[in-house]
Amino acid sequence: MKILILNGPNLNLLGKREPGIYGARGFEDYFAELCGRFPEVEFEYFQSNVEGELINKIHEVGFSWDGIVLNAGAYTHTSVALQDAIRGVNTPVVEVHISNVHAREEFRHRSLISCACLGVICGFGLDSYRLAVEALIAHKG
């Protein structure tokens, strides 16, 4: 099984960025742990601060890979283009957020991508990514 972990804007700063909200751990460190937990899964990790690069990556894997775990960061709340990209491919996408966006500012309550995703996981810290991988494995059956 091949799963892409796709992180959007500002998530390269995990560990340094607002640690009270997003925690003190960098993503590369967490990614190594995630890979170790699912030896049967082939993972790739890609992060970009650029909306079009996220879209290009979805197009690249979206017709052949088994799943995408997407934390679109703030583009979650703004990007019709990302919604269209998710709708345009066959690979199931799970939307994740580290924080509970529904317990935060009102502008974070709306997601423009949820309606195109298989499901949404938010609020469990970095463990949200593991839960999303479990969901993709269960979905594949």
Ligand code: DQA
């Ligand atoms: C986030 C939540 C978003 O509202 C925010 O813009 C982020 C991170 C999260 O993982 O909690 O950049 O997606």
